[in-house]
Amino acid sequence: MDETLGTALRRWRDRLSPLDVGRPARPGRRAAGLRREELADLAGLSVDYVVRLEQGRATSPSAQVIASLARALQLQPLERDHAYRLAGLLPPQEGTISTHVPAGVQRMLARLGEFPVGVFSADWTLLSWTPAWAALLGDPSARTPTERNLVRAVFATGPGGLAAWPVLPEGDALNPALVADLRTALVSYPHDRGLISLVEELRSTNAEFTRLWDEGAVGPHVSARKTVVHPQVGEVMCDCDVLTVPGCDVRLVVYTVAAGSADAEKLEFLRVASGVRADGPSPPGPSLFSAP
Structure with missing residues (x-):
């Protein structure tokens, strides 16, 4: 099965520890990585929009949305560019200011x-x-x-x-x-x-x-x-x-x-x-x- 933006977002979300983004890892937490609510909060998006992106029901995210998600998910530059392409967008070009935060x-x-x-x-x-x-x-x-x-x-x-x-x-x-x-x-x-x-x-x-x-x-x-x-x-x-x-x-x-x-x-x-x-x-x- 070909990878979609939704499957990639879930994979990247699952690999992050709450401590990686400054969230407390409370006892009894079932989610291995970030919850959708936490990703939405970090990216400045609504939870419903994150759900629709992961389920493939939001099919035309803007470059601003992808940049925001890439920062929240702490993607490396090549991963960030992959996210742009999965969204049907061109990655940031050489000679333009990057909004990527390592x-x-x-x-x-x-x-x-x-x-x-x-x-x-x-x-x-x-x-x-x-x-x-x-x-x-x-x-x-x-x-x-x-x-x-x-x-x-x-x-x-x-x-x-x-x-x-x-x-x-x-x-x-x-x-x-x-x-x-x-x-x-x-x-x-x-x-x-x-x-x-x-x-x-x-x-x-x-x-x-x-x-x-x-x-x-x-x-x-x-x-x-x-x-x-x-x-x-x-x-x-x-x-x-x-x-x-x-x-x-x-x-x-x-x-x-x-x-x-x-x-x-x-x-x-x-x-x-x-x-x-x-x-x-x-x-x-x-x-x-x-x-x-």
Whole structure:
């Protein structure tokens, strides 16, 4: 029997341990791998849609849906491309930005649940996040993929525009670094229409972006101190670090606070209030795309 997208999804789902995605392995659990409900939650899909995909009743999933499932199932690049082909789609082409998050990064993210961590693609679109990220900065799941782009948010609304409430930086190193990143990404991904459109959009609508771009702005990402003005706990002063992953073009943005400080108490309150576990794995936020 020829393999279908449904049979492949079931096989990939069965091989994942709940612990691999930050879910507790409770005693008496019958399912060997992930339940459909867990896959749906991780991928930002409805359970009914996952059921229809596995049963072959949903026959035309979009590329966004396949990308979301590939991240949730922690597929390797060749497996991801196989999933695209089973869905009747072309895999992502060379010269375009990948939204693939390596399995190792996803496992690490699942075990960093107590820290606010966001995973971004080469064009600074938020791909995934920990529950603590949503607790500190606001839940990104209500935003569209366009609204989850940090560069667009920063230059459209000012520093911290991706957050649901103000994030006030110390210093002005972020904007030149973001422009430099987009310039580098254009060299690496010259055929990515989304990236080209983003640069064209900002050059035509934002004077500061245009100035930095025309000046050939360069600037590495450095550790920075930022103040999050949270509606429940007020100001939370955090250190923000950008970590790159060798071998793939994703970066992790990590917020931390000094142990034993008032800021640590505020972050702990937000974690508890949102149900984030500090004593074990917590599931990462949903994938970039939502679907039926």
